[in-house]
Amino acid sequence: MMAILRNFVTLASRHLLRQKGYTAINIAGLAIGMSCCLIILMIVADELSYDRFHKNAERLYRVTLDAHVQDREFRTARSSGPVAQSLRETLPQVEAATHLRARGGTPVSDCAVRHGEKAFNEYLLFFADSSFFEVFSCEVLAGDVNTFLTQPNTIVVTDATARKYFGDEPALGKILEVDGRSQFMICGVVREFPQQSHWRFGLLAALAGQTISERDNWLNNSWYTYVLLKKGAAREQAEATFQSMVEKNVQPAVEEELGGNWSEMKSQGMYYRYRFQPITSIHLHSRLDEEVFPPGNAATVYALAMIAVFILLIACINFMNLATARSARRAKEVGVRKVLGSQVLQLRLLFIGEAVLLAALAMVVSLGLMEWALPLVNSLTSKSLSLEFLAHPRALAGLLGFTLLVGVLAGGYPAFVLSSFQPATVLKGEVRGGMRGGRLRGALVILQFAISIALMVGTMAVYHQLQFMRTRDLGFDKEQMLVVDNTWLLGRSKAQSFKESLLSRPGIAAAAFTQNLPGNDIGSAAYWREGDNASNLIMLRQLWCDHDFLSVMGVQLKEGRFFKREVTTDSASAVIINERAARLLGYEQPVGRKLNGFFGDGEKALDIMGVTSRFCRWSH
Incomplete structure (x- = not known):
């Protein structure tokens, strides 16, 4: 058995070395497809593994x-x-x-x-x-x-x-x-x-x-x-x-x-x-409110898995088409082998063996590509993917199985085409180059283009969505803004001194404090309308900030006014709401109305001082 296997490897290696350009193209195509497929499958596996580390x-x-x-x-x-x-x-x-x-x-x-x-x-x-x-x-x-x-x-x-x-x-x-x-x-x-x-x-x-x-x-x-x-x-x-x-x-x-x-x-x-x-x-x-971290999306994960399969399929189809297009070059070899006694099964195993060997070489190249690409993928996905999984025997066995699958998938059809040549026909020179399997090869080319077009359309849709996210009006000015963390550690008096020292610098036009930054989950609290009781609660997201925050962030004021430092009651009993909150409360003229809520010292009525436009304050 080992002798037969060694003979298969020797014959396959000789053929691949005689056609270096063809071999390099096939290895490159398979390697790129395999590396993309494996990276996407690593992301899918990572998403599917959440919370499974717990013993029970x-x-x-x-x-x-x-x-x-x-x-x-x-x-x-x-x-x-x-x-x-x-x-x-x-x-x-x-x-x-x-x-x-x-x-x-x-x-x-x-x-x-x-x-x-x-x-x-x-x-x-x-x-x-x-x-x-x-x-x-x-x-x-x-x-x-x-x-x-x-x-x-x-x-x-x-x-x-x-x-x-x-x-x-x-x-x-x-x-x-x-x-x-x-x-x-x-x-x-x-x-x-x-x-x-x-x-x-x-x-x-x-x-x-x-x-x-x-x-x-x-x-x-x-x-x-x-x-x-x-x-x-x-x-x-x-x-x-x-x-x-x-x-x-x-x-x-x-x-x-x-x-x-x-x-x-x-x-x-x-x-x-x-x-x-x-x-x-x-x-x-989970599609529930009040999650600690934004959840993932099962549909996205399944779509990624399909994309991985499509990319691998494109690479395999490309290999099939190249192999069948060059079938006439190996027709005489097949004819001579059949005359000398080679069986159809032996020929098919030989050609599939060549494909598996190519897939193995492509896998080595793809691992190098993955090692190079994973840091970029991690920075884009906020994950910690690496090739350390290869140290586990089960993962290594899975990788070998994947390589074998790619080799058989890519080489199966060409093996059937090549092994079907009749000795009498090919030795007379009556086989025209690339004609065998022409119809199926044409269908494979159409399928390859269809998948490629679908992937490109999907890529463009994602690109435009990302462009929309980058260019969307967030309702505040995010340009020329810097965030200094940990200023709460200074305490209220020192924080104000720190703010004044910042404003004394010529490069700083304005400064403000906030407990939560736009884009983070700022939490919500229960409020109720003026004249209602605590049974008619409305959940509103709330943001604690100083007098200057809204103006510094460039939030548009629709009615009323922003907080004023010189108005001492603003710190104790004033609130500013946005247009959506006004609609939820049912206030047509909200400025001057009351908004009731629970605070540390019990129920409290707040005076609505102003209404702003809606601005993005939570990113999923």
């Missing part, structure tokens, strides 16, 4: 909320504070449950964290309790997981966060100061979650000892809740059982808040449903 990923669910209350629909990734405890106490199918929330109850926190002279803005600080480590798979690098987050003012950090603040020094027992007010002692260090996670944390602070308003309110949905079901437990059954229990708790809360009858409201279309969302489906299939 197939039993892990996020509790989400679908609600319809007073003509308003809510579809949110968050749930209320009592949900986790209720899951543990009432559902026999539950193995563990936990909940967490960002500082301030927004999807992502924004806080200043300091240790000594090192200070950073942190966006991934969450509050949780020890049950977190019963649900999620965390590799502990330092500390005792049984004591994590059991004591007030303790915090668990990732290895990346520990290196940022302490370098190579041990982090256990060190103190981190949050927003200049709270101090937390590090009780543990864990491995950072992989990038393939629908959410990640940098710091996980203990809920113990924290005062959180409306923590036990079934209608205050500011928590991310996760549940681990027992082996063999059915999600649908657990979800239905939990829903019946939820209604018993939600009913009195809704009736008290809205002042109506639960049964009557349900008959009018109201519902309040919690669902168990598989954690492995969140990244590609």
